[in-house]
Amino acid sequence: MNIVVCLHTPPPDPDGPGLGRDDAHALVHALTLAQAKEDSVTALLAGTSHDATPLQRALVAGAARAIRLGGEDYASVDFHTLGQALASGIKHIGADLVLMGARSDDEGLGAVPASTARNLGFPFIAGVEELAAAGPRAVEIVVRGGGRKRRLRVELPAVLSIVAGPRALPAAFNRTGSPRSIELLTLTDPETTVVRRRTELLGKPEPASRGAEEVKSPSDLITALIR
Amino acid sequence: MDHRVNQWTWTRWPRHDSLREALLPNLLVPIDLHDGVPTGPSLFALSEGRRAAHAVGVTVFAIVMTERHLDEKVAAHLGRAGADKVLSCEGPGLGAPPLDVTHGAALYAAVERIPPLLVLFPAGGAGPQLGPGLASRLGGAFAASADLEIGEAATPLADGVARIFVRRWRGDRTSYRRLDPVELERPVVAILPSGGPPADRGTEEVEVEVITCVPPAKVGISELASEADDLAAAALASILVVVDPALGDAAVAKISAAAPAGVAVVDAVAAAPAIATCVPRVVIGVGARGAMVWGTPRSRVGAVLPGAPAPKQQRPPADVLLRVPAGGSLDAIVDDLIASLPALVARAPSEPRS
Numbered sequence: 001m002n003i004v005v006c007l008h009t010p011p012p013d014p015d016g017p018g019l020g021r022d023d024a025h026a027l028v029h030a031l032t033l034a035q036a037k038e039d040s041v042t043a044l045l046a047g048t049s050h051d052a053t054p055l056q057r058a059l060v061a062g063a064a065r066a067i068r069l070g071g072e073d074y075a076s077v078d079f080h081t082l083g084q085a086l087a088s089g090i091k092h093i094g095a096d097l098v099l100m101g102a103r104s105d106d107e108g109l110g111a112v113p114a115s116t117a118r119n120l121g122f123p124f125i126a127g128v129e130e131l132a133a134a135g136p137r138a139v140e141i142v143v144r145g146g147g148r149k150r151r152l153r154v155e156l157p158a159v160l161s162i163v164a165g166p167r168a169l170p171a172a173f174n175r176t177g178s179p180r181s182i183e184l185l186t187l188t189d190p191e192t193t194v195v196r197r198r199t200e201l202l203g204k205p206e207p208a209s210r211g212a213e214e215v216k217s218p219s220d221l222i223t224a225l226i227r
Numbered sequence: 228m229d230h231r232v233n234q235w236t237w238t239r240w241p242r243h244d245s246l247r248e249a250l251l252p253n254l255l256v257p258i259d260l261h262d263g264v265p266t267g268p269s270l271f272a273l274s275e276g277r278r279a280a281h282a283v284g285v286t287v288f289a290i291v292m293t294e295r296h297l298d299e300k301v302a303a304h305l306g307r308a309g310a311d312k313v314l315s316c317e318g319p320g321l322g323a324p325p326l327d328v329t330h331g332a333a334l335y336a337a338v339e340r341i342p343p344l345l346v347l348f349p350a351g352g353a354g355p356q357l358g359p360g361l362a363s364r365l366g367g368a369f370a371a372s373a374d375l376e377i378g379e380a381a382t383p384l385a386d387g388v389a390r391i392f393v394r395r396w397r398g399d400r401t402s403y404r405r406l407d408p409v410e411l412e413r414p415v416v417a418i419l420p421s422g423g424p425p426a427d428r429g430t431e432e433v434e435v436e437v438i439t440c441v442p443p444a445k446v447g448i449s450e451l452a453s454e455a456d457d458l459a460a461a462a463l464a465s466i467l468v469v470v471d472p473a474l475g476d477a478a479v480a481k482i483s484a485a486a487p488a489g490v491a492v493v494d495a496v497a498a499a500p501a502i503a504t505c506v507p508r509v510v511i512g513v514g515a516r517g518a519m520v521w522g523t524p525r526s527r528v529g530a531v532l533p534g535a536p537a538p539k540q541q542r543p544p545a546d547v548l549l550r551v552p553a554g555g556s557l558d559a560i561v562d563d564l565i566a567s568l569p570a571l572v573a574r575a576p577s578e579p580r581s
Contacts, residue, residue: 022503078368079359079362079363079369080363080366083363102355102503103371103503107395107397108371108372108397109359109369109370109371109395110355110359110371111358111359111362111363111369111371113359114327114359114360114362114363115359115363117327117360118360118363118364123327123328123446123447123448124327124328124359124360125326125327125328125356125448126327126355126356126359127355127356127500127503127504129500140451143324143326144456144458144459144462144500144501144504145324145325145326145352145353145356145456146259146260146261146323146324146325146352146353147261147262147324147455147456147459148324148453148454148455148456149453149454149455149456149457149458150324150450150451150452150453150454151450151451151452151453152448152449152450152451153448153449153450153451154447154448155447155448158447163499163500163503164499164500164503165499165500206394206402206403206404206405212545212546212547212548213546213547213548214547214548214549214550215547215548215549216549217549217563218531218549218560218563218564218566218567219563219566219567219570220549221511221529221531221547221549221564221567222529222564222567222568222570222571223570224529224546224547225509225511225527225529225546225547225571226509226527226570226571226574
């Protein structure tokens with residue numbers, strides 16, 4: 001079984017792990033699943049060479065391959081375009097199971113996994129907390145919704161978005177690997193040109209209009225919150 | 228009827244049975260049912276839709292996905308909260324908790340029937356499962372935690388006609404994006420916050436239209452086990468206190484035990500999956516890991532941080548910050564916070580200011 005983990009570049013944080021929170025948990029689930037079944041894990045990221053830190057972390061953590069989708073400035077595209085690009089890359093690589101972090105750490109839409117699934121033609125399930133093997137072509141997952149916590153058996157292929165849970169991340173995530181090990185995949189999909197027009201969906205950014213107010217007591221905190 | 232607002236049409240939409248509905252801008256609210264009852268955030272979303280309808284002239288539709296015929300009491304409840312009409316998508320398996328693979332097609336059938344200007348998912352419900360897939364199918368924009376703003380467009384459409392915007396806040400709270408579905412010429416799919424008790428803005432006399440849905444031929448998903456979600460209340464909460472587990476289990480237990488009705492208290496790590504789906508109106512983070520919660524531009528975030536800031540420590544994304552002074556007692560701060568929570572419940576704004 002080929003497992004692809006899609007990563008994104010988190011906001012700059014010198015003290016951070018270099019991986020998005022949900023992305024890191026997706027990678028841990030993929031590596032744990034692969035270890036149990038002797039499957040391979042490929043880390044995939046759309047971005048420039050400057051954005052490749054998450055791929056380095058994935059290689060050090062145990063991913064067999066790390067592939068960067070190049071050729072476009074993915075930092076300013078919307079989730080439709082990014083999903084299409086990732087899907088094109090995944091089709092090229094080949095995947096039975098695609099894992100992605102539920103939300104990015106900056107815009108936090110959680111829409112790229114759904115867009116990727118749609119472009120792949122795979123079923124999509126969001127907010128997966130736990131993941132385990134369930135035979136050669138299926139996995140067991142835990143999701144919440146509708147007031148229920150459910151364990152489901154999902155036949156592959158599928159795209160699952162992973163939400164960060166209580167599981168601790170391995171220490172290997174704090175080291176870096178050699179950037180030379182990262183493969184480059186450039187997409188030449190003529191349809192991408194059409195989809196890129198949708199970037200206006202990002203809307204107009206507006207600066208925050210208020211700063212943080214410092215208070216001295218809990219009652220002042222409550223008063224300020226309801227002011 | 229304002230004809231300029233009614234320019235919201237989309238030539239690639241399929242033919243519609245109702246000419247009026249095809250031309251009018253529509254606002255759809257997928258309803259979450261827990262044990263057959265609409266959740267609080269669902270009713271709040273309808274209430275918000277009704278507020279927008281007054282200003283913008285949209286028609287508010289509640290979408291209910293159900294396995295069997297919709298209870299009339301539920302329909303009346305939805306009408307009272309603000310729905311003009313109820314679309315009841317009925318089919319095998321639609322009574323189960325929603326997933327894109329099992330419910331996505333039924334939702335899309337409703338959206339094809341009633342082309343939307345906005346689709347507003349309630350907080351703590353099906354939004355994260357169904358919203359991104361719907362936005363992807365529609366080619367529309369998506370906002371995982373947003374609120375509505377009624378205002379004038381940069382280029383006014385008509386005298387006295389307001390425009391409806393969806394504001395999507397960044398996680399680091401440095402900025403938000405204002406999405407205008409009319410300007411985008413595509414629908415906006417958004418998840419609204421849990422805004423507290425809804426204002427009954429509508430009437431019980433509501434029309435129910437049934438859409439019979441055929442289940443997908445091959446789902447590839449089977450349920451192995453199901454239990455009550457112990458974090459469901461946190462996902463639906465409009466006032467949420469998130470406690471860093473580094474402060475100890477006793478801190479979470481103490482605040483939970485003393486929290487008044489209407490306040491959900493969770494462990495920041497153990498409840499991470501629920502926190503990921505909640506869109507509360509007011510959040511108080513206690514401890515360094517407490518304030519990592521999403522919200523809308525209208526959400527209010529407070530943070531209680533132990534100790535003085537380190538030189539390189541970034542300011543947390545909070546509106547109000549309380550630092551426990553070096554040598555100060557966090558226990559005493561927690562006690563004072565507990566004593567202040569009833570005032571928050573009593574006075575927290577449940578009605579957004581436009």
